[in-house]
Each structure stands twice: as structure tokens, then as C-alpha cells.
Amino acid sequence: MIRTSLLALALGSTALPVLAEEVNIYSHRQPELIQPLIDAFTAETGIDVNIAFVDKGMVERLQAEGDRSPADLVLTVDIARLMQVVDAGVTQPVQSEVLEANIPAEFRDPDDRWFGLTTRARIVYASKERVADGEVTTYEDLASDKWKGRICTRSGTNDYNVALLGAVIAHDGLEKAKTWVEGLKANLAKKPDGGDRDQVKSIWAGECDISLGNTYYMGQMVNDPEQKEWADSVRIVFPTFEAGGTHMNVSGVAMTKSAPNKEAALKLMEFLSSDEAQHIYAETNHEFPVKPGVERSELVASWGEFTPDTLNLMEVAAQRADALKLMEEVDFDG
Structure with a gap:
């Protein structure tokens, strides 16, 4: 289930629901592009996901909210945007054997501050x-x-x-x-x-x-x-x-410094690097999986x-x- 907090965003509110076993995302990506992934994650784990689409001013918003930010994860496209969020000091490193195993080193930060999900x-x-x-x-x-x-x-x-x-x-x-x-x-x-x-x-x-x-x-x-x-x-x-x-460029994810639902957020990060999620990315968004061994969609493969x-x-x-x-x-x- 996706609950997209566009109204809260429009009003400048930071009051996304912060409940047990849920994850709050600030996303540069349109929510509908990742809805199939979130639906699969919720079906598998029972964890609900709230998404606020933040087209501009994501860094400024996270800085203004500080430790009170309800956001657990940032989803964005382009390596420069990922680095802008990281360089602003509003994220935290994530140590995960699953992420290290699923995502090649060239598609993740050597200091574990961001992780590529697609190329x-x-x-x-x-x-x-x-x-x-x-x-x-x-x-x-x-x-x-x-x-x-x-x-x-x-x-x-x-x-x-x-x-x-x-x-x-x-x-x-x-x-x-x-x-x-x-x-x-x-x-x-x-x-x-x-x-x-x-x-x-x-x-x-x-x-x-x-x-x-x-x-x-x-x-x-x-x-x-x-x-x-x-x-x-x-x-x-x-x-x-x-x-x-x-x-090549990437879409990627980073965990915010505040992350009130850190454990659930890590579960979502790891899920997004899994075979199932990488296959969904390939089929629905026509992107290249980052995880080795996950096949491109038939259409993407046809491009050569x-x-x-x-x-x-x-x-x-x-x-x-x-x-x-x-x-x-x-x-x-x-």
C-alpha cells in the first residue's frame, strides 16, 4: 500500500505518519514509477510505505527538519543528486552484507552512504x-x-x-x-x-x-x-x-540521518536490491538491474x-x- 503525502508536501507540513513497521520516503521519482516495488515489499513484509514526492528543495527540506524529519529514505535519480544529499550531511552510512553482496562496488558509495538501484x-x-x-x-x-x-x-x-x-x-x-x-x-x-x-x-x-x-x-x-x-x-x-x-548513470537510495524507522527502512533497501525487486525494475521501468545475474526485460534486451x-x-x-x-x-x- 502506498500513501503518498502530496497534500502534506503542498502545505509544507513535515507530519508524515511515523508508526511502527512503516517506512517514510522522500522521492525525486514519481511515486507511480516505484509503486509495483512498494506493493511487492508490503505484501512480503506487511510494512507500509509512505511516499512524499519532492521535486525540488529536498536537501533544504531535510536540513530544515533536522532530527525531527520523518523521512527514513531518499530515492533519487542521477549520481550528482545522490551526492548533493550526501554532501549536505543529511544521510547516514548503512552497513549491510545483503547490499554489499547484491550491489557491485562501482554502483555504491565506498563509505556506504548511497546505493545504486538501477542503471x-x-x-x-x-x-x-x-x-x-x-x-x-x-x-x-x-x-x-x-x-x-x-x-x-x-x-x-x-x-x-x-x-x-x-x-x-x-x-x-x-x-x-x-x-x-x-x-x-x-x-x-x-x-x-x-x-x-x-x-x-x-x-x-x-x-x-x-x-x-x-x-x-x-x-x-x-x-x-x-x-x-x-x-x-x-x-x-x-x-x-x-x-x-x-x-552510465544510476537511480539510488540513501538513508536519512534522522531515520525514525531505521530497521524497517533497511529491510526496504535490501528488498530493492533483491532478485524480485530488480526484476520488477527491469520489467516496469525499462532500466538495467544493478544486481548481477538479473536479466534485462525482453524489450530492453532487444536494444542490443x-x-x-x-x-x-x-x-x-x-x-x-x-x-x-x-x-x-x-x-x-x-
Whole structure:
């Protein structure tokens, strides 16, 4: 059972129910995206879960609430957002043999302050009609003149694009990264706007030939009657860095410093890393499981194999400030 405290959030209340054997979550993810997981957890354990969707100001809210915060867990997407919560000092480390066994070291904090639950790749959606097989190669190549007027993307200051630029900085250095983002901007077919699915719509409409996007949006589009035609007009291509693989990011969880229901919250964390939950993630959210051995969904597997980049996500997060500064310096959205 999910009880989503949107009303309390709208009123600025911190009065989420704090009862025995329940877990309170502040989530950047829409509650409906994780509802199947929570339903399975409650059915297995009898522990109820309350979710407050906090789109903005999560760190500020947790800081203001301090030890009185009713939140046990934070669920969020993007490594930078995870690190923002951790760096603000509003979380606590969690020691768990289950989490260590289920989640590879590259997808969790070495100090046990956050744990990845799923991964997603930042890929290229390419027109089936206007982009030849093999034409998309590396991320660096997206700045070449051959893509002049052919690229669409959402805002450069969006978390996913900032993370990608952070990875470019980590791989190629700040100077080359600035040249790259300037070249990428020069190749845009139109001003950045909308989300990743909007860019696919633009490809379908003939406004551009390729766009940057996250893999799971394809799963969302093919299951939407209005958007399936957009999805059918493109294919997923996995570019790589010249000295690496395909850029990856995570969704993840951290336990708050206050955590009034710490034992129940740990049970939920461990459940989310289990075979059952990882399978649900794969089937319903079209994401890549972090637990080795859990198969991708049939749809996700149909997108093909690729080589994930081995760059440590902590290194990507460390470049966030420089990446955001570069986006602003080149006026990427202008």
C-alpha cells in the first residue's frame, strides 16, 4: 500500500505518519514509477510505505527538519543528486552484507552512504531513415561538422546532460570538454527544449536526425499509443567515449540521518536490491538491474549489447560544478 503525502508536501507540513513497521520516503521519482516495488515489499513484509514526492528543495527540506524529519529514505535519480544529499550531511552510512553482496562496488558509495538501484545509459536516438548504420560513433564525434543542424537535445543544464558533460571532462579534460560542448551547441537543429521524449518527436517530425536521451524513455514511448509512432521512427545507438564505454548513470537510495524507522527502512533497501525487486525494475521501468545475474526485460534486451563506461560515478559527480559552469559559459540553451 502506498500513501503518498502530496497534500502534506503542498502545505509544507513535515507530519508524515511515523508508526511502527512503516517506512517514510522522500522521492525525486514519481511515486507511480516505484509503486509495483512498494506493493511487492508490503505484501512480503506487511510494512507500509509512505511516499512524499519532492521535486525540488529536498536537501533544504531535510536540513530544515533536522532530527525531527520523518523521512527514513531518499530515492533519487542521477549520481550528482545522490551526492548533493550526501554532501549536505543529511544521510547516514548503512552497513549491510545483503547490499554489499547484491550491489557491485562501482554502483555504491565506498563509505556506504548511497546505493545504486538501477542503471541507465545516456544514448543517441537516431532516425531510421536519415542516419546510416555506423554513422554514430563516439560522444566526442557529436561535435564534428557532419552533424551540423542535425542534433536535438533537452536543456544543457538538465541533470542528465550535466552528468554527460561531467564524464567528458573526466575523460578528456576541461579544455577539450569546452571545445566539445561548443561544437555540440553549433550542431543543434533548434534551441534546447522539452524532455528526452520531445526530442524523439522532433526526429519523427523531421526537425533533426539524432538526439541525446536515456534508454528507458524508449520503453515508455513504445507503451504509449500517442508516442509509439515516434519511437518506431528511431533506433537506439550506444556511443562510447574515445577512451571508454557508454556513459552510465544510476537511480539510488540513501538513508536519512534522522531515520525514525531505521530497521524497517533497511529491510526496504535490501528488498530493492533483491532478485524480485530488480526484476520488477527491469520489467516496469525499462532500466538495467544493478544486481548481477538479473536479466534485462525482453524489450530492453532487444536494444542490443554495449560496453558500459568504467569511469567511477564519483568522478562524474565531482565534475558537476565545472560542467554546469561550462554550459552557462557557452550559453548552451541560448
